Amino acid sequence: CCLCPVPYHIMYCITLCLHVAVCTCKAPFIIFSNRHEIRRIDLHKGEFSVLVPGLRNTIALDFHLNQSTLYWTDVVEDKIYPLTSFEVVIQYGLATPEGLAVDWIAGNIYWVEITGMYSSCILFWTDWDASLPRIEAASMSGEGRRTIHRETGSGGWPNGLTVDYMERRIVWIDARSDAIYSAMYDGSGLIEVLRGHEYLSHPFAVTMYGGEVYWTDWRTNTLAKANKWTGHNVTVVQRTNTQPFDLQVYHPSRQPQGTRRLDGKGPCSHLCLINFNQTFSCACPHLMKLQSDKRTCKESRKFLLYARQIEIRGVDIDNPYYNYIISFTVPDIDNVTVVDYDAVEHRIYWSDVRTQTIKRAFINGTGQQIFKTNLFDCGSEIPPDLPNAHGLAVDWVSRNLFWTSYDANKKQINVARLDGSFKNAVIQGLDKPHCLVVHPLLG
Numbered sequence: 001c002c003l004c005p006v007p008y009h010i011m012y013c014i015t016l017c018l019h020v021a022v023c024t025c026k027a028p029f030i031i032f033s034n035r036h037e038i039r040r041i042d043l044h045k046g047e048f049s050v051l052v053p054g055l056r057n058t059i060a061l062d063f064h065l066n067q068s069t070l071y072w073t074d075v076v077e078d079k080i081y082p083l084t085s086f087e088v089v090i091q092y093g094l095a096t097p098e099g100l101a102v103d104w105i106a107g108n109i110y111w112v113e114i115t116g117m118y119s120s121c122i123l124f125w126t127d128w129d130a131s132l133p134r135i136e137a138a139s140m141s142g143e144g145r146r147t148i149h150r151e152t153g154s155g156g157w158p159n160g161l162t163v164d165y166m167e168r169r170i171v172w173i174d175a176r177s178d179a180i181y182s183a184m185y186d187g188s189g190l191i192e193v194l195r196g197h198e199y200l201s202h203p204f205a206v207t208m209y210g211g212e213v214y215w216t217d218w219r220t221n222t223l224a225k226a227n228k229w230t231g232h233n234v235t236v237v238q239r240t241n242t243q244p245f246d247l248q249v250y251h252p253s254r255q256p257q258g259t260r261r262l263d264g265k266g267p268c269s270h271l272c273l274i275n276f277n278q279t280f281s282c283a284c285p286h287l288m289k290l291q292s293d294k295r296t297c298k299e300s301r302k303f304l305l306y307a308r309q310i311e312i313r314g315v316d317i318d319n320p321y322y323n324y325i326i327s328f329t330v331p332d333i334d335n336v337t338v339v340d341y342d343a344v345e346h347r348i349y350w351s352d353v354r355t356q357t358i359k360r361a362f363i364n365g366t367g368q369q370i371f372k373t374n375l376f377d378c379g380s381e382i383p384p385d386l387p388n389a390h391g392l393a394v395d396w397v398s399r400n401l402f403w404t405s406y407d408a409n410k411k412q413i414n415v416a417r418l419d420g421s422f423k424n425a426v427i428q429g430l431d432k433p434h435c436l437v438v439h440p441l442l443g
């Protein structure tokens with residue numbers, strides 16, 4: 001390997017599943033989030049600076065070293081941002097993204113909506129299932145899923161997870177037993193690194209660097225580190241005024257490069273996901289389907305649309321676990337009762353009985369609007385008649401929308417143009433109209 005000049009006394013030869021040696025002499029720094037800011041601490045000089053101020057509720061972060069980009073999630077806005085330009089990378093269909101991980105080799109971002117993290121070649125995640133808290137692993141395309149650790153003792157809230165690429169181990173913290181554990185990638189060789197320490201009284205996130213494990217702690221509001229094998233030499237790296245969330249050590253040794261570089265899409269038309277055995281799988285973004293060559297994605301608009309109280313999903317008809325469109329969820333959805341679509345304009349329409357609105361959006365998640373019934377009527381405002389709109393149907397031929405409504409006085413079936421104009425009641429004096437379908441071809 002190489003020799004590094006002071007003060008960058010870091011030198012690593014790392015072999016990982018892609019059979020590579022990495023030699024690097026860059027100064028490391030810690031980045032961490034404390035909900036409203038992302039801060040950076042120089043590990044050698046101990047100085048800290050604010051990288052990103054003015055955030056709302058930032059929990060998870062990760063970086064792409066080669067692109068010099070930092071990614072973070074915002075659970076108020078449910079978005080994922082990269083640092084370089086502050087543009088939103090993934091804006092739609094995230095339900096409280098708490099875990100986030102960048103695949104620096106293939107250039108993909110992974111996130112989990114509850115808790116989880118991953119490493120190169122292998123995706124690792126934690127599951128807080130009350131009866132069976134566990135850590136699972138799969139290839140980065142989701143193949144070969146298996147449980148590698150089952151929590152049987154006093155643990156049960158595996159909170160943070162990280163990979164020790166040098167030792168080929170995973171390291172995690174458990175917020176119930178307030179402990180740090182380490183095990184091989186297959187779950188063998190389990191070690192309890194540290195437990196019951198003052199600065200480990202409610203750990204939230206964990207990372208590694210060199211011979212040390214770093215974590216954030218909510219009860220003491222600290223960032224601390226200790227020896228990664230013995231848990232000895234617990235040292236406070238920084239105290240914070242507010243609860244610290246995720247942390248990362250920004251250094252090339254934390255993103256070792258493979259010999260086989262997948263430059264972006266590789267042989268795939270869209271997403272390339274690394275598998276075990278140096279193979280890869282191609283995957284497709286929403287509204288596209290993988291063709292039989294297993295490489296090319298083609299646009300396709302056939303999916304099963306369904307509504308649950310606080311969610312609208314469109315799933316692949318053959319594989320109902322595969323989300324075909326982004327999911328619409330809170331805060332746009334409150335209590336949805338009915339959903340229909342207009343294939344001509346690629347829109348879905350739904351009725352929300354709690355907010356008493358009908359809304360529509362494009363199936364790609366953009367262009368969400370509240371359906372208003374007074375838009376182009378001759379100046380006078382027409383009451384929208386939306387209470388208890390349990391029935392809704394799009395007439396795709398005449399371009400009208402029908403819906404049912406009832407309250408103490410008016411119980412009726414309404415109609416308007418799809419743009420909201422010319423609202424009228426077609427049938428009145430009903431009792432409790434509920435469901436509605438149309439057959440426009442028969443008039």
Ligand SMILES: *[C@@H]1O[C@H](CO)[C@@H](O)[C@H](O)[C@H]1NC(C)=O
Pocket residue numbers: 065066067068
């Ligand atoms: C990113 O990776 C490419 C290919 O290995 C390399 O040529 C380039 O210098 C790297 N860029 C940075 C900023 O490290």
Ligand SMILES: *[C@@H]1O[C@H](CO)[C@@H](O)[C@H](O)[C@H]1NC(C)=O
Pocket residue numbers: 227232233
């Ligand atoms: C603890 O840290 C000190 C100073 O960094 C070092 O000299 C000592 O060897 C460390 N002890 C252990 C057990 O790692």
Ligand SMILES: *[C@@H]1O[C@H](CO)[C@@H](O)[C@H](O)[C@H]1NC(C)=O
Pocket residue numbers: 139143144275276277
């Ligand atoms: C990896 O390769 C081995 C031997 O070639 C094979 O048995 C195994 O199924 C492969 N694993 C995957 C996930 O393809």
Ligand SMILES: *[C@@H]1O[C@H](CO)[C@@H](O)[C@H](O)[C@H]1NC(C)=O
Pocket residue numbers: 309335353354
């Ligand atoms: C949602 O709407 C259904 C049907 O009107 C109603 O029974 C239920 O109480 C509502 N739930 C909430 C949380 O408003």
Ligand SMILES: *[C@@H]1O[C@H](CO)[C@@H](O)[C@H](O)[C@H]1NC(C)=O
Pocket residue numbers: 345346362363364365366
């Ligand atoms: C979403 O779909 C609409 C209608 O097909 C289209 O006009 C719009 O450009 C799309 N937006 C994005 C971001 O793809």
